Amino acid sequence: MNSIQSYLSSSLFSQIKTRDINLNSKSYLSILRDDRLAFGMGTKFRKFYGIHKTFESKNIRSVFLQGELHSNALAAFCFLFHNFGYQVRSIAYARNPKRVTANSIFVKWNSHELEIFSSREEWKERIQILSEFLPNLQDTFSKTDEVKSEKNQIDSILKHDWRNPLSKEQINRDLFLKEFLNDQRMKIEISKTGASSKKDIPLNNQKVIEEDIMFTSVLIPEYGMCLEAAAGLDFVWKQIPIFEYDRLVVDLGSGLTFLSAKKYFGNSIPIYGISTGLPKKKMLNWLEQKRDLLGFSEVRIEVEKILEIFNLGGFGYKNSIILEYCNFFYKKYKIPVEPIYSGRSLYTIQSLIQSGRWKGRTLYLHQGGLWNFLDNFIDT
Numbered sequence: 001m002n003s004i005q006s007y008l009s010s011s012l013f014s015q016i017k018t019r020d021i022n023l024n025s026k027s028y029l030s031i032l033r034d035d036r037l038a039f040g041m042g043t044k045f046r047k048f049y050g051i052h053k054t055f056e057s058k059n060i061r062s063v064f065l066q067g068e069l070h071s072n073a074l075a076a077f078c079f080l081f082h083n084f085g086y087q088v089r090s091i092a093y094a095r096n097p098k099r100v101t102a103n104s105i106f107v108k109w110n111s112h113e114l115e116i117f118s119s120r121e122e123w124k125e126r127i128q129i130l131s132e133f134l135p136n137l138q139d140t141f142s143k144t145d146e147v148k149s150e151k152n153q154i155d156s157i158l159k160h161d162w163r164n165p166l167s168k169e170q171i172n173r174d175l176f177l178k179e180f181l182n183d184q185r186m187k188i189e190i191s192k193t194g195a196s197s198k199k200d201i202p203l204n205n206q207k208v209i210e211e212d213i214m215f216t217s218v219l220i221p222e223y224g225m226c227l228e229a230a231a232g233l234d235f236v237w238k239q240i241p242i243f244e245y246d247r248l249v250v251d252l253g254s255g256l257t258f259l260s261a262k263k264y265f266g267n268s269i270p271i272y273g274i275s276t277g278l279p280k281k282k283m284l285n286w287l288e289q290k291r292d293l294l295g296f297s298e299v300r301i302e303v304e305k306i307l308e309i310f311n312l313g314g315f316g317y318k319n320s321i322i323l324e325y326c327n328f329f330y331k332k333y334k335i336p337v338e339p340i341y342s343g344r345s346l347y348t349i350q351s352l353i354q355s356g357r358w359k360g361r362t363l364y365l366h367q368g369g370l371w372n373f374l375d376n377f378i379d380t
Helices: 003-012 043-058 072-083 102-110 120-131 144-158 168-193 227-232 234-239 256-265 280-294 320-333 342-354 371-377
Strands: 018-024 027-033 062-068 087-093 113-117 217-219 247-252 271-275 306-308 360-366
Touching (some): 003 043, 003 072, 027 342, 043 072, 043 234, 062 072, 062 120, 072 087, 072 102, 072 371, 087 120, 102 371, 113 120, 120 217, 227 256, 234 256, 247 342, 256 271, 256 280, 320 342, 342 360
Parallel strands (some): 027 360, 062 087, 247 271, 247 360, 271 306
Antiparallel strands (some): 018 027
């Protein structure tokens, strides 16, 4: 275990600090400071660790990551999988691939291979093709005969007689996979032999079996949306003396943290989710889809517990009110918040408390995700 692994792993199980803020005589806001974990990655590290512990026991050391180039999730996963010794191949999308952010730098530095699409639709097509041939977290540990069956399917593509008629869609998919596998073969052999190009590789080494490329790699769902990641969040919930609070509030990004909390606590406390990225109706549909995907059939998503932010612009919009609020909050409480998730959520929570709609004790989980905004916290 290297020094980074040792430091991060040891911090994972330390007591999470809570900061109490007295907003008025009848209401308190407590902030669970998970943003202090793992260089600001926060709950993303817990999700990663849940996946990592599963892979560690099965000797899986290669992953395909997917997501938006500038996102917290992709940046954190690239950094963590790389520093825990995995081979990292990332497939990303970005409306502006030339834009430089802290997250995009972490993605580029920590990906052994990186492919970037300027269109989410093109990116989705590439992911769809890969998902047909790569095991994901639901079927990582397939039976031997199932693995052989998929290997035979790949063999047939690589050796296909192209004179036989195929649909245009099948041809495009098969051509991509053939090109992809051949390209991966050469890259692996070059890295193994130290050759500078394909022509320098001995002929007897040029054949790399498909299992080395495909069946030792696992496609991680976007945002880490899987049971293993959800299990990694349980340590947070175990630390919360839930009887001391009247409500728990979390940001709704991917929705995994919210769904995990709902599953863990059940009806023992009202759990609110603040939608910072999608309109309420779309977020409700999204949460229902992900709940079913995870198999959390017992989780009930209450419409009135999903809060929508109004008059602050869409996701990622740099609203001047929120920017000022983030600066104010940091100067007053020395707690860094950013204008995409935590800043908007805390602004909404404080408004509900000060208006008298929420009384008693409110617990907010600060999930981190600060890398793109670190410049805002440099004292001048």
